[in-house]
Amino acid sequence: MIQQPEVDLVRSSIQLSAARAALQSFGLNPNQHSLDDACRDIESVRESAVQMGDQPLAKACWCMETIAIAMVQYVNAFSLMKRGKYYDGWCALERSQNAIWHLLRHYQDEGDMFSIEFIQRSCAQFQGLYPYRWFTSPEVVAQEIYCDICDMRILPRSQCGHEVGEIYDGRMCSRRVGKIDLVAVALVANPRQKFSVVFIKDEQTGEQIDHYDYCLVEYVMRGLVSPWDDWSYEWRKALHPHERYGKLGRNDLCPCESGLKYKYCCKRLPGIVRPHLRVHFADNPPADLPQFVFTDDISTRNPLPVENGGSITFSSTLLRAGAWGWSPSRYPRLFGDEVTRDVVHEAALTS
Ligand SMILES: [Zn+2]
Ligand SMILES: [Zn+2]
Numbered sequence: 001m002i003q004q005p006e007v008d009l010v011r012s013s014i015q016l017s018a019a020r021a022a023l024q025s026f027g028l029n030p031n032q033h034s035l036d037d038a039c040r041d042i043e044s045v046r047e048s049a050v051q052m053g054d055q056p057l058a059k060a061c062w063c064m065e066t067i068a069i070a071m072v073q074y075v076n077a078f079s080l081m082k083r084g085k086y087y088d089g090w091c092a093l094e095r096s097q098n099a100i101w102h103l104l105r106h107y108q109d110e111g112d113m114f115s116i117e118f119i120q121r122s123c124a125q126f127q128g129l130y131p132y133r134w135f136t137s138p139e140v141v142a143q144e145i146y147c148d149i150c151d152m153r154i155l156p157r158s159q160c161g162h163e164v165g166e167i168y169d170g171r172m173c174s175r176r177v178g179k180i181d182l183v184a185v186a187l188v189a190n191p192r193q194k195f196s197v198v199f200i201k202d203e204q205t206g207e208q209i210d211h212y213d214y215c216l217v218e219y220v221m222r223g224l225v226s227p228w229d230d231w232s233y234e235w236r237k238a239l240h241p242h243e244r245y246g247k248l249g250r251n252d253l254c255p256c257e258s259g260l261k262y263k264y265c266c267k268r269l270p271g272i273v274r275p276h277l278r279v280h281f282a283d284n285p286p287a288d289l290p291q292f293v294f295t296d297d298i299s300t301r302n303p304l305p306v307e308n309g310g311s312i313t314f315s316s317t318l319l320r321a322g323a324w325g326w327s328p329s330r331y332p333r334l335f336g337d338e339v340t341r342d343v344v345h346e347a348a349l350t351s
Pocket of ligand 1: 147148149150151152160161162
């Protein structure tokens with residue numbers, strides 16, 4: 001439950017002022033030393049708060065520690081993704097999200113003082129661009145469960161009184177599982193925790209192979225300089241030149257995945273209708289980032305177009321390049337009203 005005294009202490013307590021300043025500057029300039037100092041500060045304030053029986057201050061320390069975890073894991077995820085370590089980056093994003101999930105039960109970051117809202121949004125956006133769709137989820141029966149605050153064994157009719165997720169002496173209560181029986185492993189699309197991504201195995205060596213295509217994440221990472229650069233994206237539809245799909249027979253299935261034959265579908269249009277990711281970077285991306293790319297230029301596995309948004313849209317770029325030669329008014333309903341207006345507007349600019 002969110003209680004105001006703790007929230008106020010996080011935001012203005014004098015004992016925590018050095019740690020607070022370090023966390024806020026970490027948002028601008030990630031510096032591991034100042035953060036380590038801040039964590040030591042928080043720990044010593046917590047110790048004395050517990051000794052004095054000051055539960056609100058101890059809880060405020062837990063909040064600040066959790067904010068630090070969310071920040072560090074987010075920055076860590078960013079640097080892992082930058083280095084092409086996408087699965088490790090995914091796990092760090094999940095750790096950051098988990099920390100925030102625990103935090104928000106006790107603390108609202110009004111005014112985004114510690115960039116919590118930003119981190120949460122950016123993590124979710126990255127996760128949305130990852131290719132993972134299936135996860136393993138173990139079904140287990142816990143034989144022994146202990147409270148990690150008081151160490152008491154929890155049985156159906158004997159509870160210790162500590163509530164999971166609540167904060168006692170500046171620590172969050174969770175359950176420790178002593179012995180478990182694994183019943184089954186399920187494949188799920190929406191797991192409770194997102195770490196257990198399904199990978200394939202090399203039959204010969206038994207080694208795990210990362211067979212996923214991370215081109216969408218890769219493109220965004222090329223456009224971002226700092227973990228604190230703002231960005232967003234939206235999915236739209238765009239037309240791909242017919243030539244990109246090689247020799248298509250009239251009776252082949254249309255590459256737009258409508259399930260229709262090509263001759264009844266996009267053959268009649270100036271291009272093949274495909275998903276289109278439009279990315280907006282709040283700060284100018286590096287100059288070597290292409291204005292738009294087809295993802296099969298990066299990788300041949302899934303032909304989704306990706307593009308650097310900024311102020312230039314995919315459609316306008318192509319119209320200017322004269323690659324399409326189609327009249328938007330002939331297909332006014334193809335993209336829905338909003339996008340059509342966009343296209344018409346850009347067409348008027350270029351004609
Ligand atoms: Zn307990
Ligand atoms: Zn089609």
